[in-house]
Amino acid sequence: MLDSVLVANRGEIARRIIRTVRGMGLRAIAVHSEADADLPFVREADDAVLLGPANPAQSYLDVDKVLQAARTTGAQAIHPGYGFLAENAAFARAVIDAGLAWIGPDPKAIEQMGDKINARNLMESAGVPVAAGTREPVSDLAQAERAAEEIGFPVMVKAAGGGGGIGMGVARDAESLAKAFEQACRAAARFGGEPAILLERYIERARHVEVQILGLADGTVVALGERDCSVQRRHQKVVEESPSPGVSPELRERMLAAAVRAGEAVAYRGAGTVECLVDADAQDFVFLEMNTRLQVEHPVTELVTGLDLVEHQIRIAAGETYSLEPRVNGHAIEFRVYAEDPRRFLPGPGKIGVWEEPAGEGVRIDSGYAAGNTVTPFYDPLMAKLCVAGATREEALERGREAVAAFRIEGPKNNLPFCAELLDHPEFVSGNYDTGLVSRMRKA
């Protein structure tokens, strides 16, 4: 077994991983930027190493500095969290080459799934349904126009190497295609990658539903139920729940089986997520992409399965062999508490004056900040994840209303008023909603 884990991340996820690492009796090592020196995750780790300035390129994304920190602290393993270096196959290889345990899948699986075009083709050959789309990277507008004609409008345009909704856009005609294509190219350039663009048939009124998988050390892949992530703004998730209220038992069975096949196709090890689009009316689905890391919204799965996913990631990385028969009980919902205004969702960093978290039965808070901290403009706006669980969806919704009302944050702008509004919105409450919900709420 391992005796120490370096957490190459920041904020709420670093803190959450450190909690499990220490709970397992292992030494937790934090790394941080100058801007994050006062955050709880740095304080709660057994050791902390300053990487450099706030700019991620000089701190959290600097492979040499992270590896150096592992050497000087004698860390035996690295957990990358999500974002930053989590889906960087070269980093994963460098960690393994340095003789450390990499808490994630084989770098080859990261590579295979990191390129969205390759992933899509691979899934199609593994018998996982995919949307009509381009099988080769599109590199200029004329090609994109021909592809869009063939697929049929509306199409989704995205950078093959992108993630987190950045650079994604819907095109409904040739004119909006040019705009979406230019935006995707700009995003691709910012990731430092080739301008490889992917076009896919866009499904209107779709739900975004993903399956959590766990690849065990003996090679078997198990599915831990699904999460519905259809409450989105700018193609980024705001609220997630498990189970999905829009998936029938029959569809669930098919989706979980397909996710297991997806994992097996890349010999997946550890925690991963197979993202799909669900056509709720037709009760059918297509593969969207696979995230080869722990997901932001993993707590909802933990709340309904009773499993600690980080603990399983660590045990699997340590080569421990065991079998698992996951069962889903009750209902869980996660609200991402962002430092942003609740009307237009524009960033609102600032110093935190008051920070009072709700507590109570079925309430779990994964937060990255405390009173006196400053939310800076250098990183993503996620301050905390407010999670609620109940025996039924109704009970979870009610606990959500109480917890949202009891959460007090003063200083940075925050979207708690949006969460309260959502919890009283008939469409969300009915469970019959899709990815267009937030924009419909804001048009009214």
Added chain:
Amino acid sequence: MAEVRAEMVANVWKILVSEGGVVEEGDTLVILESMKMEIPVVAEDAGTVSKLHVNEGDVVQEGDLIAVIE
């Protein structure tokens, strides 16, 4: 004369106009970046950019003056 101010703490990522340049209503003057999001700052009226108060890479605070349009 119209003053264009920052709505939030942000980094000035790109400047798309220069002093003396003519802009139409809705033209993007500057792209700010905050919390991994690009935020275009647009001209609310047509006119001439008489003064630019920021450079690329600057950090602006909420309320800071970005440009003056006459």
